Amino acid sequence: MIYLDHAATTQTDKEVLKAMKPYYDKYFGNPSSLYALGREAKKAIEDARQRVSDILHCEPEEIIFTAGGTESDNLAIFGVMEKFLTNSEKYHCITSNIEHPAVLYSYKKLEKFGFNITYIKVDQYGLINPKDILRALRPNTVLVSIMYANNEIGTIQKIIEIGRIIKNYRHIQRIDTLAKNSNYPVFHSDACQAAGYLDINTDDLGVDLMTLNGSKIYGPKQIGALFKKKNIQLAPLLCGGSQENGFRPGTENTASIVGFAKALELAEKNKAKESIRLKKLRDYFIMELLKIDNTILNGHPEKRLPNNVNVTFRYIEGESIMLKLDKEGIYVSTGSACHSQSLDPSHVILALGQNSEDAHGSMRFTMGKDTTKKNLDKTIRIVKKAVKELRAISAIDKE
């Protein structure tokens, strides 16, 4: 098979699996138990936390392990906003219109709670102009959430610049007693797709909260982390015990936490080399795909993740292409509505200014460590054939 959907998930690395195994059958104790079996598990978690914090250049206490990227995003957003709930109409939050659903739908819920929301629009490449963030900031803005790199089109945002703008704004803005301390607006970034390819040093990035996910970096699924800067106030989503300093109650998933730390270490170790290798393959693949007429590149030509290729094949529908490739053992994903539960095509592709008709034909190919030039060449051949066949039966008049 040729797996080109690494942004959806990745296979768990053998080394990761090996590191995890003892925590299922050998050191299975509850990390909160005070006897040796529990202490052993606790030690593994704290060791994992130390290693993750070393990579992120932060304190171990600033790492909260969660059950994945979606949970980390929700915890960041609702965790910050909870204390403003009773006076929601007084406060303002910012995000972009190409966020992952975990952020976007959390913001829709904030809107329902009465908060004022600004959705920053991206340009035709999916890029946010940091000046638009500056223009959107208000004295009552308490949260800004901007993703680091987009999961569909791979566009990389100017996170450092955005962080600096937000930090500078803290000195001039002031609202009321609730949000008086100098930590508002809080800056959150979803870095699920960035890990393994981009700098995730939280010191460099200037983020207050940052989401990470295990299953995109050859780690297990349903495990993630939220980096939370020490001075940021956060309310837990769940009510329960005092695990993860009370920010994430529930018995810890020791094996997955260990696996996540291992996966993140491997991702960091391979980052530089793998990024160079995949960038070359990415640019070659894009060049070959654009040789098919009426094909549009979605996202930025350079400011994009090394493993992401997203194109629109006009006049045809994405699910049909996907299934034709599936038959040949090639696995990709599409922004077509036919692939989702809604009737609308990808909100990200639409945000680039593409019309719905074309957005239905958008396809995402995301490469990974198993990707070779040989499999890309085969993919190109089969894509060309599928596009030709589907265009031949398409009812849309080609201009």
Place this chain on the structure above:
Amino acid sequence: MSSKLKQPNQNTWLYTDIVKDHFFNPRNVQYDEPRDNKFNGKGTVGSPVCGDMMTMWIKVDEIDEKIKKCTWKTFGCASAIASTSILSEMVTKNGGMKITDAMKITPKDIIKELGGLPARKIHCSVLGDQALRAAIENYRKSA
């Protein structure tokens, strides 16, 4: 650092085998613009904006009012393509269906013929019956 991935079982499929067959081997496709008197009815429904659009051509025998030929073109997902393909067979088999009967075909009939469709596909992708009715109305107008 490339590693080989194992091929999973390819025999699992999102749709029924009938849908799969019609998607991969569509019947009665109208590849080129037909010559003037080859057909006497044409209907187009749907919109590319919604992700599904189809055109159907029919040749109705003016004496017995049966559909002798039915061809089509579809922009859409696998179930849209398969449902149009199977409909073109339904109306032309056994010497052709009478247009009065063809007018009565519902999406339910087409889905039954396909052996079922996933629930969320039913409303958006089965437009063939509407395209057929539009083609029959077009025939009646010009006849």
